[in-house]
Amino acid sequence: MSKESVYVTRPSLPPLADMLPYLEKIWQTGILTNGGPMHQELELALARYLNVPYISLFSNATIALITAFKALHLSGEVITTPYSFVATSHALMWNQITPVFVDIDPLTLNLNPDLIEAAITDKTTAILPVHCYGIPCNIEAIQAIADKHGLKVIYDAAHAFSVRQGQRSILSAGDLSVLSFHATKVFNTFEGGAIVSPDEASKRHIDHLKNFGFVDEVSVVEIGINGKMNEFQAAVGLLQLQRVDAAIQSRAEIDRYYREQLANVKGISFLHTPADWSSNFSYFPIEIGSEFPVSRDALYHHFKQHDIHPRRYFYPLIPEFEMYRHLASANIANLPEAKKVSERVLCLPIYPDMPREVQQKIVSLILALAQGAEA
Numbered sequence: 001m002s003k004e005s006v007y008v009t010r011p012s013l014p015p016l017a018d019m020l021p022y023l024e025k026i027w028q029t030g031i032l033t034n035g036g037p038m039h040q041e042l043e044l045a046l047a048r049y050l051n052v053p054y055i056s057l058f059s060n061a062t063i064a065l066i067t068a069f070k071a072l073h074l075s076g077e078v079i080t081t082p083y084s085f086v087a088t089s090h091a092l093m094w095n096q097i098t099p100v101f102v103d104i105d106p107l108t109l110n111l112n113p114d115l116i117e118a119a120i121t122d123k124t125t126a127i128l129p130v131h132c133y134g135i136p137c138n139i140e141a142i143q144a145i146a147d148k149h150g151l152k153v154i155y156d157a158a159h160a161f162s163v164r165q166g167q168r169s170i171l172s173a174g175d176l177s178v179l180s181f182h183a184t185k186v187f188n189t190f191e192g193g194a195i196v197s198p199d200e201a202s203k204r205h206i207d208h209l210k211n212f213g214f215v216d217e218v219s220v221v222e223i224g225i226n227g228k229m230n231e232f233q234a235a236v237g238l239l240q241l242q243r244v245d246a247a248i249q250s251r252a253e254i255d256r257y258y259r260e261q262l263a264n265v266k267g268i269s270f271l272h273t274p275a276d277w278s279s280n281f282s283y284f285p286i287e288i289g290s291e292f293p294v295s296r297d298a299l300y301h302h303f304k305q306h307d308i309h310p311r312r313y314f315y316p317l318i319p320e321f322e323m324y325r326h327l328a329s330a331n332i333a334n335l336p337e338a339k340k341v342s343e344r345v346l347c348l349p350i351y352p353d354m355p356r357e358v359q360q361k362i363v364s365l366i367l368a369l370a371q372g373a374e375a
């Protein structure tokens, strides 16, 4: 057993030797950013790999979300999930948009479509669901509600890189989808993100917005932002893309091992796996129920004492943070499923090439607690 600390993820890196020719090219050409050759190549390669129409690369997903809302001229209120990373709602706030929290479906942990309509007001302009842990939202039901009420749908697809339902990428759902390529995600460019657009006009508009609003050297048509991915990030992305299938495969094996080893532990349950779902195995969340001898938080601290650092994604809930608490929709009494899940879920470490003995140690810590209760 290595003595290194074990974190929930360990970012994948391309081999340094493979990186050097890309760096040499950047140094030779002196093209560092502004939609250079590597940026253009990565956009095309990702659109092909993900099987989506158009991609615009960004410096990170938070700026991409902020830009996506701007591109669709959203204002007023947007219906979203309390069970996500805080950037989902923060990006609304940066557009002076009020998030309206609606509870999650306890099966998928995603926005519950049955509760959306009751939250629509004359100020609502869009729905912002998250494919939490890469589990697909109920795309058809959400689209039907959006169509009925004339709302836009933007997916925070930060967890959903390469996820498909049947043969179809879930990234082409809704009006726009936003990906994150942060170091902790399945596909990383150190920092990075992207917007998936359905058509060329939307992509072009987004590309202008992420470059200050410039459409040519002398024309600025909108109040844009600087959201451009640079050439270094794009070079990392091009190399990562060559290895991402192997990385997902490796994650799948770790996922399978956890499922086998923990299948019969009383009080530990796995999340829903839709039948026609191709997961990217980005997270391994378990739910710790009342039948397990210790609470989720006690298990979390027990792991920490052994220098293993799982994460309580997502705890606290977004509406529990101080800047959201005053909102009417942030009343936790109206978000019982999200509250319950946020107190029960623990995301176990999962990353490519995770040593088997590390997995064994994680499993045995859980089994020891479970068996201790039986003895």
Ligand SMILES: *Cc1c(COP(=O)(O)O)cnc(C)c1O
Residues within 6 Å of the ligand: 060, 061, 062, 063, 084, 085, 087, 088, 130, 156, 158, 159, 179, 180, 181, 182, 191, 192, 193
């Ligand atoms: C990681 C993440 C983000 C933010 O992505 P960055 O690229 O770090 O800005 C947004 N939403 C969700 C659900 C995330 O997990």
